[in-house]
Amino acid sequence: MDWHILAQQLVNGLTLGSIYGLIAIGYTMVYGIVGMINFAHGDVYMVSAYLTAICLAVLFSFGIDSLPFALLATLATTMLITAAYGWTIERVAYRPLRGAPRLAPLISAIGMSLVLQNGVQLSQGAKTQGVPSLIPATLRFGEGHDFVQITLVQLMIIVVSLTSMAALTWLIQRTSLGRQCRATQQDRRMAAILGINTDRIISMVFVIGAAMAAIAGVLVTLNYGSFDFYIGFVTGIKAFTAAVLGGIGSLPGAMLGGLILGLAEALFSGMVNTDYKDVFAFSLLVLVLIFRPTGLLGKPEVEKV
Amino acid sequence: MPPVAAAPSTTGVRWNLVFRQAVLEATAAFALALLLLGPIVGLVLDGYQVKNELQRPLLIAAIIAVGRFLVTLAMHTPTGQAALERFNARRRQPGVLVVSASESNQQRWWLLIIVAVSLTLPFLASKYWLTVLIQAMIYVLLGLGLNIVVGLAGLLDLGYVAFYAVGAYGLALGAQYLDLGFWSALPLAAMLAALFGGVLGFPVLRMHGDYLAIVTLGFGEIIRLVLNNWLEFTGGPNGVSAPAPQLFGLEFTRTARDGGIPFHEYFQISYDPTHRFIFIYLALFLIVCLMVVVVTRLRNMPIGRAWEALREDEIACRALGINHVLVKLSAFMMGATVGGIAGVFFATYQGFINPMSFNFFESALIVAIVVLGGLGSTTGVIVAAVVLTILPELLRAFADYRVFAFGVLMVLMMIWRPRGLIRPRRRAFEVKGLCR
Numbered sequence: 224m225d226w227h228i229l230a231q232q233l234v235n236g237l238t239l240g241s242i243y244g245l246i247a248i249g250y251t252m253v254y255g256i257v258g259m260i261n262f263a264h265g266d267v268y269m270v271s272a273y274l275t276a277i278c279l280a281v282l283f284s285f286g287i288d289s290l291p292f293a294l295l296a297t298l299a300t301t302m303l304i305t306a307a308y309g310w311t312i313e314r315v316a317y318r319p320l321r322g323a324p325r326l327a328p329l330i331s332a333i334g335m336s337l338v339l340q341n342g343v344q345l346s347q348g349a350k351t352q353g354v355p356s357l358i359p360a361t362l363r364f365g366e367g368h369d370f371v372q373i374t375l376v377q378l379m380i381i382v383v384s385l386t387s388m389a390a391l392t393w394l395i396q397r398t399s400l401g402r403q404c405r406a407t408q409q410d411r412r413m414a415a416i417l418g419i420n421t422d423r424i425i426s427m428v429f430v431i432g433a434a435m436a437a438i439a440g441v442l443v444t445l446n447y448g449s450f451d452f453y454i455g456f457v458t459g460i461k462a463f464t465a466a467v468l469g470g471i472g473s474l475p476g477a478m479l480g481g482l483i484l485g486l487a488e489a490l491f492s493g494m495v496n497t498d499y500k501d502v503f504a505f506s507l508l509v510l511v512l513i514f515r516p517t518g519l520l521g522k523p524e525v526e527k528v
Numbered sequence: 529m530p531p532v533a534a535a536p537s538t539t540g541v542r543w544n545l546v547f548r549q550a551v552l553e554a555t556a557a558f559a560l561a562l563l564l565l566g567p568i569v570g571l572v573l574d575g576y577q578v579k580n581e582l583q584r585p586l587l588i589a590a591i592i593a594v595g596r597f598l599v600t601l602a603m604h605t606p607t608g609q610a611a612l613e614r615f616n617a618r619r620r621q622p623g624v625l626v627v628s629a630s631e632s633n634q635q636r637w638w639l640l641i642i643v644a645v646s647l648t649l650p651f652l653a654s655k656y657w658l659t660v661l662i663q664a665m666i667y668v669l670l671g672l673g674l675n676i677v678v679g680l681a682g683l684l685d686l687g688y689v690a691f692y693a694v695g696a697y698g699l700a701l702g703a704q705y706l707d708l709g710f711w712s713a714l715p716l717a718a719m720l721a722a723l724f725g726g727v728l729g730f731p732v733l734r735m736h737g738d739y740l741a742i743v744t745l746g747f748g749e750i751i752r753l754v755l756n757n758w759l760e761f762t763g764g765p766n767g768v769s770a771p772a773p774q775l776f777g778l779e780f781t782r783t784a785r786d787g788g789i790p791f792h793e794y795f796q797i798s799y800d801p802t803h804r805f806i807f808i809y810l811a812l813f814l815i816v817c818l819m820v821v822v823v824t825r826l827r828n829m830p831i832g833r834a835w836e837a838l839r840e841d842e843i844a845c846r847a848l849g850i851n852h853v854l855v856k857l858s859a860f861m862m863g864a865t866v867g868g869i870a871g872v873f874f875a876t877y878q879g880f881i882n883p884m885s886f887n888f889f890e891s892a893l894i895v896a897i898v899v900l901g902g903l904g905s906t907t908g909v910i911v912a913a914v915v916l917t918i919l920p921e922l923l924r925a926f927a928d929y930r931v932f933a934f935g936v937l938m939v940l941m942m943i944w945r946p947r948g949l950i951r952p953r954r955r956a957f958e959v960k961g962l963c964r
Binding site: 254258259260270273274276277278280281283284303304307308311315316319320323324326327328329330331333334335336337338339340341342343345346347348352353354355456460463464467498499501502505506508509512513516 | 560563564567568569571572573575576577578584678682684686731734735738739741742743745746747749750753754757888889892895896899903928929931932934935936937938939942943946947
């Protein structure tokens with residue numbers, strides 16, 4: 224293995240990992256507070272990929288070709304609409320089920336995921352869609368055939384995800400909303416008794432998670448340029464793997480888990496086999512859940528009787 | 529959600545306030561629906577351009593707004609209040625309904641009629657409907673199998689399709705490499721599926737609820753991806769062909785391939801390609817009947833009761849000394865076996881399989897069958913499987929909306945009746961001759 228291939232895979236893995244981390248935040252926050260897997264989260268990410276393409280197409284059809292403005296406007300619009308999706312999903316499919324048998328919200332989440340997937344397929348068609356490559360520039364290190372290249376989009380992905388994770392950490396650690404979130408996560412009933420509107424907090428968590436997934440959706444769409452209605456499923460499970468790996472319920476865990484999973488997957492596909500990289504990721508999920516279900520940074524779950 | 533707080537008053541509702549609230553809520557619903565659906569439904573991607581179809585989201589949003597308005601108004605009438613009360617009461621119903629022995633005896637006549645109709649149906653149906661019936665039967669079998677795992681034992685298995693795939697590939701690859709026929713593959717594939725169930729079940733048993741669901745989902749995907757990528761062994765996306773079934777060595781083809789005598793020559797009847805399907809249907813029907821009997825018996829046996837007890841409260845069961853590992857493992861393996869048998873039938877009826885038939889949607893569909901039928905209710909599962917496979921055939925025009933409707937149904941069912949449409953029944957055992 225040459226050093227430049229290794230370095231290239233590290234760069235790819237870092238990009239992939241920060242995306243997984245962004246999506247994993249949605250899983251981990253919801254699991255931390257409500258204790259359920261939001262199966263529709265991966266599909267929310269898929270919706271944001273479609274929204275990105277639609278938004279860019281509309282902007283360009285109006286002749287707006289200032290790239291920074293177009294990107295910012297796309298990001299803002301996508302985050303807004305995707306957040307509305309997160310809010311609605313919680314309101315429609317999960318809130319009526321508080322206190323129902325344990326299986327019920329999970330099944331309802333699967334139903335929601337099917338609705339989103341098929342709704343998008345029905346309205347947008349089943350074929351693979353795409354966006355034009357807007358930022359073709361790349362940075363190259365090394366000479367001749369031995370080089371490592373980082374596209375500007377990859378750089379953007381790493382910077383933007385690190386920034387948004389930092390912003391989110393600040394939000395959770397420093398603001399009043401964040402404090403309420405943490406309180407709700409620790410003990411929902413007690414938080415409600417102490418005057419926190421826990422329903423509102425749960426909605427906010429869904430909104431924040433969806434907005435993070437929207438950022439990931441925009442970045443991935445710009446990076447790969449193509450997507451279809453099925454991408455939410457695979458990416459969703461992998462992001463969930465990242466959340467579990469890091470310790471579900473823990474925000475830094477989600478980021479760490481995302482980075483580890485992304486790096487592991489990139490190295491695996493670079494060194495072993497590209498065909499089996501999804502098998503590798505899923506096997507990792509199974510292994511982690513068997514041997515360390517609390518993840519790297521998670522706290523052990525106490526069974527309450 | 530409809531406002532629950534509004535007290536039912538007999539002295540009259542302040543309708544002007546209610547009306548204002550309804551208008552406000554309808555407007556909000558309209559705006560939200562437009563925000564959600566506007567871009568996704570209204571602007572259709574066409575290459576790097578979009579086509580403007582904004583009238584669609586406007587229409588949907590208008591329908592939602594009107595619906596919301598009417599619902600809010602209706603919730604304030606006495607009838608609406610009563611309906612809401614019933615709705616909430618239904619959600620609080622307990623899981624199992626206990627019926628006395630005399631009550632359940634009345635169902636026997638129905639059973640006879642259903643069996644008679646099911647047995648004559650294949651001889652009357654056209655080839656197209658015969659294939660639909662076979663498909664329905666396969667889903668009944670799958671539903672019954674998953675019902676043991678999800679409905680009775682309460683372990684949500686989202687990778688059930690993996691065992692289905694093991695059965696189907698067991699037949700196809702067994703025929704290809706080991707020269708197995710349908711009848712020899714049937715028990716072997718079932719055992720193989722049970723083995724897979726055990727292999728998956730054993731490490732997974734330490735988890736419960738959501739973790740279990742996601743691990744089984746991952747396992748199902750692993751199996752599908754391996755089938756898809758292992759080109760040399762499984763044929764990858766190109767699939768493999770499965771052998772046609774035989775009845776005591778009689779083939780259902782026009783001319784015998786391996787030197788035997790075809791079915792129609794042996795019985796001196798004219799050749800008809802539907803014979804094969806009738807045979808598959810009848811064999812399937814027998815297996816389904818067998819399964820129903822087995823499951824009913826099991827539910828009354830200690831193992832079945834342990835499954836259900838474990839579903840209701842695992843910690844209490846462990847405290848009472850039930851070996852939860854053994855109990856869960858038995859449910860898993862039992863379910864997997866049934867899935868494997870269904871897979872063999874699927875392969876032989878299709879004659880050809882590829883990994884596309886075993887994706888996550890298939891698993892979700894089987895879960896939907898179990899959930900809609902009522903977790904744990906055998907009758908419910910059978911009805912749901914038949915309805916969910918035959919209804920889309922009747923409504924061909926709406927075939928595209930099938931998955932969408934399943935998703936909506938799953939959400940609504942969970943809100944309306946988290947325990948399923950038909951509540952599982954259990955016969956009461958009446959103790960006679962004991963002093964009170």
